[in-house]
Amino acid sequence: MATVLAISGCSTTSTQWTQPPMAIPYQANFQQQIQLARIEQILQRPNIPPTTLATIYYDRGLLHDSLGLRDLARLDFNKSLTINPNQPDLFNVAGVIFTQMGMLDSAYESFDSTLDLAPDHPYAHRNRGIALYYGERYDLANDDLLPHYQQDIDDPYRVIWLYINDLKYTPQQANTLLQQRYTASDKQDWGWQIVRMYLGEISEEQFLTEIAEQSQSNEQLALRLTEGYFYLAQIYQHNQDYPTAIMLYKLALSGNVYEFIEHRLSLLELSRIFTTEQNAAPELSSLSE
Template sequence: MTFKHVAFAAVAFFSLSACQTTTPAKLTPVLNVPFSAPLASDFRSEIAIARHTELLKRADLTTEQQAMLYYDRGMLFDSLGMSTLAHYDFNRAVKMKPDLAEVYNFLGIHHTLMQQYEKAYESFDSALELNEQHQYAYLNRGIALYYGERHYLATQDFKTFVANSAQQPFPILWQYLAQSNLDKTQALIDLKANAQGVDETVWGYQIIALFLGEIAEDEFLAGIVEGVQSEREYTRRLCEAYFYLAKIYQAKGELNHAVEYFRLALATNVHEYIEYKYARLELELMTGDNAS
């Protein structure tokens, strides 16, 4: 199937009717959305992992060199969705070189995904103690605080990141998600204000427009393909679109739709995106599903 055909294809998800009748259960559609093939693993990352593994066998490496190799291999494992192996390598790296701020940032993400929120906060705090300019530690700590239901602190971290990283649409959305648990009216006001600093031609702005009610869901879904240059780019957009659509339905209390959209986000296999990672956590929190 060509990319154009994939882009405009649709998939229907079904659920069984709860009614008890003498006839077979009727199937009714839950979602009808665009889709693409799941993102394939990057063979170059697999080759790089093999090379790093061979290098780690060398006896002449310094402790710092070993630590950096474990860190680099951990990032490669993480990009392929091999979270257990990634976590192992990050732990090895930080034991060998305790001043690697970026490693603590990754460990914090992993602890968040395992719902080990206190450990996550400690990891992000360590990253910021080592490098107070590490902006993504603020963003990721904010997400950990959001899932740990510390919404005020989460909002403060998101505001810090947004103030220092202008024109990025997705952190603005995370600020809205946290802030809406405190004051929905003010959250919407701040979302509108922050949106003014985002380039409207950027893909992520369309998701902000969806949250603001400026475009309808069908218009949003139809526009995902606009300006896309490859199927890989399209699949990545779908991962983001599905996740934030799920959050919209979740906020409205339409949990069946939210669950299906989170599962669609996972079906893209865009392992390195936070939307993919946290779609798995969302499902665990909502359904107890391990999403495997």
């Protein structure tokens, strides 16, 4: 039987853990390595048309990004944009990377560029809303996240991000709104288990046990644990249980699912927590003197 993560006590008391469920971390597969080699061969050819060259750099940037090679991905994206600046998808990806790095003004500009070029882009409003949330501009985040949710009320992740923002924007109504949106949904996607956990319909142990026991492959296990640990960490962080949140964010990173927004934002959250602790340390030491 798969081992599970067991939590005893509430987030304001000591937390006891058993071994958490984990997946074998993603590794660069043979197909990805072959794809990189082929792109390198193509780039050696003379007289590549500019539009084709821009696409090649963009594709290689996506491949580098999926392998966690962020700096190489940014170099490729910059080359692609220099050749062809009319690429809304590229601006969207760049905005996500800027958000992960905490460069929020650059993220806003990238998402604005995406929407200028493609007003109906399927993800730019959500991604800009998330960036605005991290910029503590909760009202503007709601202006992006709410219409995005209304376009597909059966997408649990749209509901989850609205809830995360609502905890800051309208904290007294957050749980009520979450319940209403859950009731209005078709409840079909696996991600609704995260919402059920938030609502208290299932325990954290039940939530993680289901992931460990019902995942059909290591790949599915890695994907679901990346999401599960990240969104569980969000609640502990909201309740100011930072040691538990840090542990959960590290677990979210452990599967190497670099492409998932939850993996990217786990890095951002850890950086923000550590920065807050470092800034608070001098104040605490001066108080103790």
